Amino acid sequence: xxxxxxxxxxxxxEHIVAKPRATRVLLIAHTPSLADVxxxxxxxxxxxxxSVFDGTLAGALAADASQLQSADFVxxxxxxxxxxxxxxxxxSTRTIAVAKTTIDADQTARLKAAGVQDVMTLKAPETAxxxxxxxxxxxxxxxxxxxxxxxxxxxxxxxxxxATTLATNLAVGQAASxxxxxxxxxxxxxxxxxxxxxxxxxxxxxxxxxxxxxxxxFLDRAMQRHSSGLDVLxxxxxxxxxxxxxxxxxxxxxxxxxxxYAHVVIDMPQAVVEWIAPVLERASKVVLVSxxxxxxxxxxKRLLDLIGDEHMTLPVxxxxxxxxxxxxxxxxxxxxxxxxxQPLDHWVPANAVAARRATDMGIPLAIxxxxxxxxxxxxxxxxxxxxxxxxx
Numbered sequence: 001x002x003x004x005x006x007x008x009x010x011x012x013x014e015h016i017v018a019k020p021r022a023t024r025v026l027l028i029a030h031t032p033s034l035a036d037v038x039x040x041x042x043x044x045x046x047x048x049x050x051s052v053f054d055g056t057l058a059g060a061l062a063a064d065a066s067q068l069q070s071a072d073f074v075x076x077x078x079x080x081x082x083x084x085x086x087x088x089x090x091x092s093t094r095t096i097a098v099a100k101t102t103i104d105a106d107q108t109a110r111l112k113a114a115g116v117q118d119v120m121t122l123k124a125p126e127t128a129x130x131x132x133x134x135x136x137x138x139x140x141x142x143x144x145x146x147x148x149x150x151x152x153x154x155x156x157x158x159x160x161x162x163a164t165t166l167a168t169n170l171a172v173g174q175a176a177s178x179x180x181x182x183x184x185x186x187x188x189x190x191x192x193x194x195x196x197x198x199x200x201x202x203x204x205x206x207x208x209x210x211x212x213x214x215x216x217x218f219l220d221r222a223m224q225r226h227s228s229g230l231d232v233l234x235x236x237x238x239x240x241x242x243x244x245x246x247x248x249x250x251x252x253x254x255x256x257x258x259x260x261y262a263h264v265v266i267d268m269p270q271a272v273v274e275w276i277a278p279v280l281e282r283a284s285k286v287v288l289v290s291x292x293x294x295x296x297x298x299x300x301k302r303l304l305d306l307i308g309d310e311h312m313t314l315p316v317x318x319x320x321x322x323x324x325x326x327x328x329x330x331x332x333x334x335x336x337x338x339x340x341x342q343p344l345d346h347w348v349p350a351n352a353v354a355a356r357r358a359t360d361m362g363i364p365l366a367i368x369x370x371x372x373x374x375x376x377x378x379x380x381x382x383x384x385x386x387x388x389x390x391x392x
Contacts (some may be wrong), residue, residue, distance in 0.1 A: 023048035026067060028060050028076035035249050037122050038075060052210040054246055056080075068093055081107055088114040098122055148258035149179075150284045153266045154383060157290035157300040159189075162321040163265050165355060166289055168195045169366045169375070170382045171265040175230035176249065178262040180301045181223065184234045185250070185279075185391060186269040188242060190235030197362025198224050200237035207253075208236055208244040214253035219260060228367060231261070242273050251278035258282070263386060270304065278305060286316045287385060291334060294322060299341045317385065318342055322350040325377075346384065348377045 025048055029035035035052055042048050053060045053067070056079040061068060068074055068091060075096045075133045078084060088095065088111075097111050097119045118230045152170075156163035164186075171182040184190035187208065193200050203222035213342040223231040257264045266279065280286070286307060290300045300318065307316055318340070325347035326333060337344055358365045365375045 002325050012285060022047055022049045023072045024070070025073045025075060026053060027051070028055065028057055028074065029098075030055050030077060030079065031100065032248055033247055034077055034122060035246070037249070038059045038098065044368055051212070052247055054210065056083070058083045061087045061090065065090075078103070079279040081110070085110060085114050088116065091115070094221075096120065100195055109372065131201050131363065148255075149261045149264055150386070151254060151258055151264045151266065151282050153268060153283045153286045155268050155286060155288050155303055156270055157288065157296040159270050159290045159295065161291060162348070163289040164191050164195065165359075166287070166319065166321065166378065167265050167267045168192055168379070169364050169378045170385060171263075172226070172228045172230050172364045172366045173224075173379060173382045174227050174263050174265075174386055179260070180263040181231045181233065181257050181261040183257065183264065183266045184235045184307065185266055186286065187235050187240050187243070187245065188269065190267070191359075192232060192267060193234040194362060195364065196232060198226065198232055198234055198312055201234045202237050204241075205236040205238050207249070208240055214249060214256050216256060216260070219256060228364070242269060245273070245275050247275040250275045251282070254279065254282045277310070280311050280314060283314060285385065286314060287319060287320045289321055291321055292332065293360070295334050297339050304340055304342060316342070317345045319346045319348060319381065320344050321348050323347055324349040324373075344379050349373050
């Protein structure tokens with residue numbers, strides 16, 4: 001994306017050169033693509049640090065006025081001029097306004113009279129393709145096939161399908177042979193912390209609040225090391241809406257993770273979220289966990305259609321949970337394959353007692369019940385799931 005007006009960074013830095021510490025900038029934007037451009041501009045100056053608030057100036061002020069007052073600069077996307085002017089009246093922090101389109105001279109004058117130091121226009125050429133997710137401060141990553149780790153995404157056909165149990169045990173098993181990260185992106189109902197007897201993540205809370213960037217330093221603080229050697233990013237320690245994660249945020253997080261780990265296992269929420277696109281763009285493989293009930297199979301079909309519409313070459317492997325692999329597929333199994341349009345690739349037998357005990361004690365099946373049929377089935381599944389896919 002090109003910038004129609006002079007860069008934002010010089011506008012801010014001309015006021016802060018003399019400061020002995022890094023300048024704190026708060027970026028406020030409600031348009032994801034514009035937030036990416038603003039982050040890219042800020043990242044050009046190593047002496048500038050900052051965070052992002054997803055919303056409007058008035059919304060940021062209502063949510064936490066202290067974060068605006070503690071910043072050296074507030075760079076905000078214009079929303080409603082009247083609301084922005086009202087918010088500016090309560091601020092003493094230096095501000096820069098950013099518009100997606102050129103605004104008239106009268107509005108510019110009113111903003112500057114309210115204390116705005118500069119009014120800028122940031123936009124992309126009309127012929128430009130949609131911008132790719134921006135990684136700040138590092139340059140855009142090369143494709144995963146060349147430099148990145150394998151990204152395995154777990155999705156579920158229904159709540160209670162057992163996707164978290166499978167993702168956790170498969171990641172634990174893989175950690176014995178290669179650097180592996182397990183990421184709980186089900187920020188509302190994530191249960192990986194319980195399954196591994198770890199704590200919910202305060203750093204993840206800071207991340208979704210825009211207080212920290214998903215960079216290498218964040219991973220150093222946030223990743224919890226399990227006794228198996230697995231590194232885990234558990235769900236936030238506060239309840240948050242799924243919209244608290246933005247496409248740009250999840251894109252930068254996965255790019256940072258796959259630069260450090262050979263395998264990145266991601267447990268997704270049941271809901272189809274706005275930020276699923278950058279996850280699937282970076283995925284090496286999707287594991288869809290279902291069972292043989294008709295509602296689960298129908299939703300499996302919908303998820304497979306969703307993935308296929310935009311990511312036709314992305315490998316998807318279907319796991320039928322709570323059922324032993326049949327020696328011969330029944331008529332019901334063949335009808336299920338016809339319904340979803342894909343083979344039933346893998347089977348994991350039910351073992352409610354062992355699974356419940358593992359969850360209650362925080363000891364994965366892969367460690368506490370290695371000889372159980374369910375553990376053996378998961379080990380077989382892991383050999384297939386972590387095999388290098390055609391996409392890689």
